[in-house]
Amino acid sequence: LLDVAAEQLEAAPEDLEVLDGFVGVRGAPDSRRSLAEIAASTMQFGGRYPPIFASASEANTTQAPAFGAHLARVRVDPETGAVTVLRYVAVQDVGRALNPAAVRGQIQGGVTQGLGWALREQMIFDEDGQLLTASLMDYALPKVADIPPQGIETVLVEVPSPEGPFGARPVGEPPVIPVAGAVANAVRAATGVRATALPISAQGLWAQLHAAT
Incomplete structure (x- = not known):
């Protein structure tokens, strides 16, 4: 600096x-x-100065943190590598569910987005650096068919937070994060193969399955 x-x-x-x-x-x-x-x-693209990096730690005591645990059950087709989510359970400490139906909907929406990141969504570029998945026709967003047959099950745990309004905690974005890990763990339990890259595509998983054998 x-x-x-x-x-x-x-x-x-x-x-x-x-x-x-x-x-x-x-x-x-x-x-x-x-x-x-x-x-x-130092953050200008092509600038004359290299970026400045630093690290620090901070304890935030004025916000209401969110906590959750996710469990997935999947079926893997060994012939194609395709992953089908059979059951998904999201347990989340919501602080206080002021509107339980809306809270469940937020969690289910977050999990659905997480399933897209875990299994479908990918930015693919050609050899010239052009984005090939630049439209909704090419970018594989999650579909209704990707949701487990009985829907996304939610379990609301209520431990009120003194920092949240009326004890509530965030519920919309936190459920997105654990999905990839839950699905990857389920894939490993089903196949013995650890997926280490997202999305867990059929092609990539098929290659891992055959490399393992």
Whole structure:
């Protein structure tokens, strides 16, 4: 950061100081740039400065976290590698279900989106870098036929959060995340093969199955 700022401010790095969100030349209060400006200059595509990376940790104590557990049962066709989801159960701590029907619908919608990511959706490019799945005709979104026959089962656990409105917790986006792991674990239980890339396509799984034998 100081090396980039030094070049921009035409000063030596050792002559710079960081104060109140700015990098400036020590003893010259008018010669300074904000940390945001300096960082932004390193994120320009094809720019002259390499990106600046950093890591940190933070404990958020003012939001209502969401918790859940997902279970999937699948059937794998060994001849084609196709995966069929036979049953799916999503258990989620919703804090307080202010509208249980709407909460279940949000969870079911999130799981459906997660099934698309796990089994169907993929951005495919040709050798020239052109996107081949750029329309709804080519991009494989989940369909009704991809949902288990008895639907997506939901179990609502209610542990009110003091940070959420009336004790509620987020319910829409959290169910998307665990789906791929649940499906991959079910595939491994059924076949002994660990899927390590998404989507878990029929072609890719077929190749893994035959490589394992």
